[in-house]
Amino acid sequence: MSEVSAALVRELRDKTGAGMMDCKRALGESNGDLGKAVVYLREKGLAAAAKRATRAASEGTVGSYIHAGGKIGVLIEVNCETDFVARTPEFGELVRNLAMQVAALGADYVKREDVPSERVAREREIYAGQVEGQGKPAAIVGKIVDGKLEKFYGETCLLDQPYIRDDKVKVVDLVQEAARKTGENVVVRRFSRFRLGQE
Amino acid sequence: MSEVSAALVRELRDKTGAGMMDCKRALGESNGDLGKAVVYLREKGLAAAAKRATRAASEGTVGSYIHAGGKIGVLIEVNCETDFVARTPEFGELVRNLAMQVAALGADYVKREDVPSERVAREREIYAGQVEGQGKPAAIVGKIVDGKLEKFYGETCLLDQPYIRDDKVKVVDLVQEAARKTGENVVVRRFSRFRLGQE
Secondary structure, three states: OOOOOHHHHHHHHHHHOOOHHHHHHHHHHOOOOHHHHHHHHHHHHHHHHHHHHOOOOOEEEEEEEEEOOOOEEEEEEEEEOOHHHHOOHHHHHHHHHHHHHHHHHOOOEOOHHHOOHHHHHHHHHHHHHHHOOOOOOHHHHHHHHHHHHHHHHHHHEHHHOEEOOEEEEEHHHHHHHHHHHHOOOOEEEEEEEEEOOOO | OOOOOHHHHHHHHHHHOOOHHHHHHHHHHOOOOHHHHHHHHHHHHHHHHHHHHOOOOOEEEEEEEEEOOOOEEEEEEEEEOOHHHHOOHHHHHHHHHHHHHHHHHOOOEOOHHHOOHHHHHHHHHHHHHHHOOOOOOHHHHHHHHHHHHHHHHHHHEHHHOEEOOEEEEEHHHHHHHHHHHHOOOOEEEEEEEEEOOOO
16 A cells, blocks of 8 residues: 555545545555546445435434525425534535525425326326327337436436536435435425415 | 604614504594504504505515524525515515524414415314313314414414514514514515435
8 A cells, every 4th residue: 555645635525525544545546646536436435425324313403495586485394314514614604505406496396206207197198198109119109208207317316406506416415425424314305385475 | 633742652663563644643632642543543554565465565675694604504585566565675684584483493384364264274183182182162162262373374374484583473463563664565475494414
């Protein structure tokens, strides 16, 4: 293993949220190549996230965001594992950013698993109806329907939406980044959005 | 009609929210007796409120209140008739006080009319079961059940609850006072309350 600088370790930690010893080992194995070290950590990182996801997230914060002088309001609950993390400014910022996201774009569900199967079936029917009669092979029609359903999830499910402050990432990435940085399971549990005078 | 002082007119206006000419007339008819003037205005006042209540309240404010450092959050929509009134500090204060009320006591419904009839029937059954076999006459049992149902409304319906800052009045009085003062129909439309980690 080669020597690795503390600055590089910190950079890798900031990038991946992995532990210090893991980052040192990854950089050592990668001869100080940051890109390779990230790849090296990916499996570990994903394994850690999977392990985290099974842990109970019963602490957290209920936050709100009021937009346009009271015309739109959002209430949101985001869970983590400890009150300690819930009280950090970073967690508060995550909650606020998520509330702003919901205020700006709205959403029907937190995640795609929350969409009732009847609604998914109905959407599929509609999309199939849109392309039928165009003489396309069934396999192509299936792919088109899948694509349209993906677009539907990206509009109606909070976690699948493009993040309003950086549309190169999805909202789920924002949440997963917070999980990595805190080392805790972070879960958007529910939200409520009122638009003045509307449903 | 006797002469009435401007100070007394103002006091009556603050108390009832009635117009200046109505207050002058009421005090004149009551020989400057404030209590009698309030009684004199009541019918007028109630008539005005009833007329107000039929007017569309489609403006208003969505407000929120976060309690105990993010453990409890409330989102609430309160409607009035004009954006002008919605933007007044007094209306904002009403919304905030109502949100605090929901944060403190919780509620299942805005008003008793919102309680599903099946739930009312179930509550009535439970209460009747509690007093049956005590050999009480049916009329007395009916009164006891009515009393318990009233208590149920006072706990589960926001407008029927005692106001947390002054339990001599109900929340509905707070809303009606705002309607009188603004001269507009004021309606609590909906609220949402999240308590961390609970339903």
